[in-house]
Amino acid sequence: MEELEARFGEFVGEVAEPPRVARYAVNEAMIRNWVEAHDDLNPVYVDVEAARATGRADVICPPAMVTTWVMQGYRRWRQVQALRADGVQEDHAYSRLLALLDEHGFTSVVATAQEQEYVRELTPGTRVTCHFTIEDISPIKRTGLGNGCFITLRKRYVDQADQLLVDEKFVILRFDPTTKEPAA
C-alpha cells in the first residue's frame, strides 16, 4: 500500500483530463427535464417573464445543474465503460490514476463532498467548458465502506468567452468494497 501511496504525488496538481466542452449550449429543454425530475416549481427556470420579473434577462439554469452540461453523454459513457472493462487506459492523469487504483482493488466510488461557488448564472445559449485538475489525494484510510482514498478534483467551469461561471471542489472516495467490515 505504501508503494501505491508513494505514487500519488505524480498526480497531485496535474490537469486531470482534457477540458470537457459541452456538447450543446445551455438550453430550455434540458433545464425543463431537470427541474421536473426534481419537482422544482421555481418559475425562473422555465418562464422568461417570471425570470425577467426578478431582474434577469432570461430563464436561468438551476445552480446545481452546471455539471450536467459537461457530461459526456450516453454513447461516450458506454465507450468509457467498455474501455475500462478491457483494461484499456486513456493517457490522461485522471484515467491513469483510476486505472492504478483499479489494479489495487479500489474499484468503487462514492461522492462525499462538494463546494460550488456560483459566479455567474447560466442562461440559454451559454456554452460551458470545464477544466479539471487533481487537487489532492489522501493516503489510504479505513472508512465505513472499506479501505479507500479521497480524491479532490478542482473544476472550473467557464463560458465561451472564458469567463468563470462556477468554481468547484469535488471530493470522491475511491474504495475497495471487499474490505468492508461486517456491521457489528
Next chain:
Amino acid sequence: MSALTAGLVVGQALPELALPLDRTTIVATAIASQDFEDVHHDPGKANDRGTPDIFMSINSTNGFLDRYVTDLFGPATRIRKVALRLGVPNFPGDTMTFSGSVAEVTDAAVTLKVAGHNARGAHVTATVTLDQPVPNPQNVGGIQ
C-alpha cells in the same frame, strides 16, 4: 436591509420540507443530469459495488437543496455558494426531510445551515449562501 434579509434573525429555524423518494425519483434525477453511473439506476450492480440498493447522486441532492432554499426565499433568490457533505445514502423508499437555520445575515447576503435527514441519519449537511435579488438585467452574471 434588503427584501431577502428583512426580518431574518441568526438562529432562526427554517420550515421543514419532507421529500418522499422512490426509485423513479432517484433514476429520473440521475438521468436528467446525464449521470449514467450504474449505482444510480441498476440495483444488481449497486450490490456488486457494496451498497444494498441504488442511491441518489450528489448532483440530485444538490438540486433538491436548491429547490428547498429557493422555495423558502423566492424566485429572485440567487444562490452564491453551496458547500455540502454527504452522509448516509438516500435509497428508494426513504423520505428525506430538509431542515435548517439562519447562520449569518449581512446587509445583502444570508448564510444558512441546511441538513437533509432520512431515517438512518444525515444524508447531507450543507452551508448555503444566498444573496439579494438581481437588481437589474444589465448586471445578470456580472455582479461581483
